[in-house]
Amino acid sequence: MSTQSPIMPSEVLERFDVARIRKDFPILSLNVHGKPLVYLDNAATSQKPQCVINAINEYYRSENSNIHRGVHYLSEKATQEYENVRTKVQRFINASSVKEIIFARGTTEGINLVASTYGRKAINAGDEVLISAMEHHSNIVPWQILCEEKGATLRVIPINDSGEIILDEYQKLLGRKTKIVSLAHVSNALGTINPIKQMIALAHQQGVIVLIDGAQAIPHLNVDVRELDCDFYVFSAHKVYGPTGVGVLYGKYDILDAMPPYQGGGDMIKSVTFEKTIYNDLPYKFEAGTPNIADGIGFGAALDYIAQLDWQAVSEYEHELLQYATEVISGIDGVKIIGTAKEKASVISFVLDGVHPHDIGTILDQEGIAIRTGHHCAQPVMQRFNIPATARASLALYNTKAEIERLAAGIQKVIEVFH
Amino acid sequence: MSELRSLYQEIILDHNKNPRNFKKLENADRVVEGYNPLCGDHYTIYLKLKDDRIEEITFDGGGCAISKASASVMSSILKGKTKAEAEELFETFHKLVIGELKGLDSMDELGKLAAFSGVSEFPARVKCASLAWHTMKSALESDKKVVSTE
Structure with missing residues (x-):
């Protein structure tokens, strides 16, 4: 998405058949407070295409069974369906092997898994964990808990006024004490796309492993974990048109293999006696208990949905729509956009003179427009910009130019109410 | 627009823009912070008590x-009230914003508080309206320093 398109914005916006895409998402035809829904809270969660809804429905209607256990027809069918999803994920992010794909509840659980297994083993008193100033709470708190337990230190790479990581500072902070770097690929509060490939390479030069929080990147960017060379990559299905309650932890095989297990229970073992338990092989070693089978299968349908799209066209469209929205919103008197990085995806965070974001959210809601207001689970970002909260519009492939115009009209209405 | 106007009534817009008693109170007897972690609303309520009466009440924060209009209106209403009266008003206000205030002949009895009657139509905003009141109540009881309304 960061590549320059040779085509004029309006042409890209008009050529993309967004009407066809919108038909795939039944919720988009909803009316809210008597007006057609404008859903601009995609960074919180994306809407689901009918095929995902159907897949979950179909699973419960004709496939429901527990997996990895039974010899009966349904169990084998469910197991096969569920494990096919792992293969789809592997292809989606270009991992070397399905053994590197661990299913979790979401991004948050993925990060916690790494912090409490790899982290507990690798980090000792005096060591340092490095994150950036734009992380989501889920990429701050697990490391804080770990550092407190181990007597290690959490260090923070500063960001500039545009909301970009200051690479010189990053290089200064990377040192002999650094044991892990954990970074957002795309910031949920600012929309910044971080130069993670370069940052991963810099960390590796010092022998430091890197986790990438891909929650906000996965719906918008091409993610190739081998090209990035990240050690861990974590994301949630529900931000990429799949269901809630399913996420992926990708890890390099050798690193995962050397890690102690996360939770104990069924499925993660080979054999159990009261004296000794032998853990299962990857990826099952990290998947204790019956997983979220139905939503996993729903996620598979979401990946199929993405696979049949012209991703290049989607990327260009999303990029141009963001450019257009940025121009329109920043052109409104009294609006200031927070997060003006050169490389951005999906997110427009803004504040409006004299009006608290919470009030903006309520008034827009009355217009049928869904945005997020608050600190976006990134309080340190708000502190960095010295604001209590922002209003955030976040775009997906089904949003339209007309919806951006509705948003702009909604903001005008906010101004009207307050002045 | 009518729904919105019922929430953002003139009194609320006015108190938001020009909050009354919006200052730190030196020599306050009670200082309590109220915080809504969900949306970041954060106020400090300062009380000066004489015997059983609220002699002075101010607030700051944002x-x-x-939430700001509610704190402002509350501060102008409670000045000079006894603790018991303040607690009674707390109950009335609470019922008003959750839509359970019954047995009133007219909204006139409520005075300026009536401006918050529209809040009950916006469940997500009840906490905003209540924050200052909860903080005040806690200041009267004075057993906590920080009040959270999440």
Whole structure:
């Protein structure tokens, strides 16, 4: 998405058949407070295409069974369906092997898994964990808990006024004490796309492993974990048109293999006696208990949905729509956009003179427009910009130019109410 | 627009723009912070008590229009009230914003508080309206320093 398109914005916006895409998402035809829904809270969660809804429905209607256990027809069918999803994920992010794909509840659980297994083993008193100033709470708190337990230190790479990581500072902070770097690929509060490939390479030069929080990147960017060379990559299905309650932890095989297990229970073992338990092989070693089978299968349908799209066209469209929205919103008197990085995806965070974001959210809601207001689970970002909260519009492939115009009209209405 | 106007009434917009008693109170007897972690609304309520009466009440901090106007209106109403009266008003206000205030002949009895009657139509904003009141109540009881309304 960061590549320059040779085509004029309006042409890209008009050529993309967004009407066809919108038909795939039944919720988009909803009316809210008597007006057609404008859903601009995609960074919180994306809407689901009918095929995902159907897949979950179909699973419960004709496939429901527990997996990895039974010899009966349904169990084998469910197991096969569920494990096919792992293969789809592997292809989606270009991992070397399905053994590197661990299913979790979401991004948050993925990060916690790494912090409490790899982290507990690798980090000792005096060591340092490095994150950036734009992380989501889920990429701050697990490391804080770990550092407190181990007597290690959490260090923070500063960001500039545009909301970009200051690479010189990053290089200064990377040192002999650094044991892990954990970074957002795309910031949920600012929309910044971080130069993670370069940052991963810099960390590796010092022998430091890197986790990438891909929650906000996965719906918008091409993610190739081998090209990035990240050690861990974590994301949630529900931000990429799949269901809630399913996420992926990708890890390099050798690193995962050397890690102690996360939770104990069924499925993660080979054999159990009261004296000794032998853990299962990857990826099952990290998947204790019956997983979220139905939503996993729903996620598979979401990946199929993405696979049949012209991703290049989607990327260009999303990029141009963001450019257009940025121009329109920043052109409104009294609006200031927070997060003006050169490389951005999906997110427009803004504040409006004299009006608290919470009030903006309520008034827009009355217009049928869904945005997020608050600190976006990134309080340190708000502190960095010295604001209590922002209003955030976040775009997906089904949003339209007309919806951006509705948003702009909604903001005008906010101004009207307050002045 | 009518729904919105019922929430953002003139009194609320006015108190938001020009909050009354919006200052730190030196020599306060009670100082309590109220915080809504969900939306970041954050106020400090200062009380000066004489015997059983609220002699002075001020606040500072920040948040949305509903929370700020509520704190401002509350401060102008409670000055000079006894603790018992303040607690009774707390109950009345609470019922008003959750839509359970019954047995009133007219909204006139409520005075300025009536401006918050529209809040009950916006469940997500009840906490905004209540924050200052909860903080005040806690200040009267004075057993906590920080009040959270999440």
